[in-house]
């Protein structure tokens with residue numbers, strides 16, 4: 001029977017507020033104790049039937065329909081630890097394995113991945129080239145007698161130290177055009193030649209981003225994901241819905257910052273009146289409400305299009321940029337309202353702010369999305385083309401929804 005997403009959302013929200021918020025500081029310590037706490041949370045989430053809600057049922061997930069799960073992601077975003085705590089962190093990689101991996105790797109990794117017993121990682125970005133333009137990637141994989149030999153260096157491979165494997169984007173087709181030259185290959189992290197060089201802390205946070213060297217790494221031919229030369233296509237399949245989930249989680253973070261800001265305004269008084277009476281701060285509330293609501297509606301609109309099978313490249317580009325800026329702005333205002341306290345670790349805002357800054361760079365920096373959206377729109381005006389009519393875009397979605 002289909003679960004009512006509004007009830008599931010409420011249950012997930014209470015779980016995060018009651019079980020995760022109180023232990024966030026402990027979880028941030030990354031100690032043995034924090035690992036035990038996380039194990040306890042994951043077990044509770046499984047017992048409460050709110051584990052891996054968006055993963056397909058046939059691989060052990062909750063099987064929630066995409067649009068229902070989009071709303072769940074919003075509340076999961078409230079805590080940086082909920083994505084692991086509720087087993088949703090492996091969704092994109094599980095789907096990629098389910099769709100493109102050989103039977104051997106599906107058997108070996110899929111179920112443990114969904115159960116949260118192992119973690120994935122993804123290696124695309126390289127230190128030596130501007131990886132916003134991945135056609136420049138230099139890591140190579142050469143197939144010889146049924147074995148891929150991989151050489152290169154990646155960095156910002158998130159979660160590499162705890163991951164069971166990394167999906168590595170490699171140049172495999174030396175004669176093919178840029179976008180047909182790359183493939184995705186699974187490399188178990190205990191493979192000889194796979195070496196973690198260092199962690200790169202980000203804005204003072206040890207967030208688990210690693211530089212990794214691939215020195216004559218040899219893996220069997222069957223470790224290829226999908227067909228040769230389809231790396232870009234597979235990456236796009238991974239990133240499209242993934243960006244919707246990111247943007248919804250950012251909305252959850254923004255909601256938390258917004259709640260903290262509004263509550264704080266009721267708690268403090270200056271020059272004889274409550275902060276709620278200061279017009280300059282009322283403008284913070286107004287601007288944040290506008291940005292959250294507009295980003296939310298844009299994200300839901302993009303999600304509906306994805307759900308209808310549209311790749312929604314323009315809409316996804318819009319929400320990636322607008323969403324990351326919205327998140328940054330809302331948290332920034334919440335910090336301002338808290339004064340010096342907002343910069344300490346006495347509230348979650350300081351950590352949220354630093355993570356929010358990352359959002360404008362990972363999964364493609366703002367500028368790349370802006371350029372890509374503008375180019376796509378302008379193409380529609382080429383040679384007196386039909387242009388980009390926002391109303392017609394809505395009408396086409398409506399027609400799809402009406403079947």
Ligand SMILES: Cc1cc2nc3c(=O)[nH]c(=O)nc-3n(C[C@H](O)[C@H](O)[C@H](O)COP(=O)(O)OP(=O)(O)OC[C@H]3O[C@@H](n4cnc5c(N)ncnc54)[C@H](O)[C@@H]3O)c2cc1C
Pocket residue numbers: 121122123124125126129130131132133155156157158202209358361362363364365367368371
């Ligand atoms: C927290 C975090 C986690 C990450 N996790 C992963 C991961 O798990 N796996 C992985 O492979 N990568 C990961 N990344 C890396 C991320 O995807 C890259 O940083 C991103 O794609 C940008 O590549 P780059 O850093 O090489 O920047 P560069 O390509 O060097 O770009 C630098 C700057 O140039 C500007 N620029 C680039 N192109 C244009 C343009 N067309 N027009 C105008 N300006 C432009 C932008 O301002 C950009 O920020 C992560 C990054 C962060 C911050």
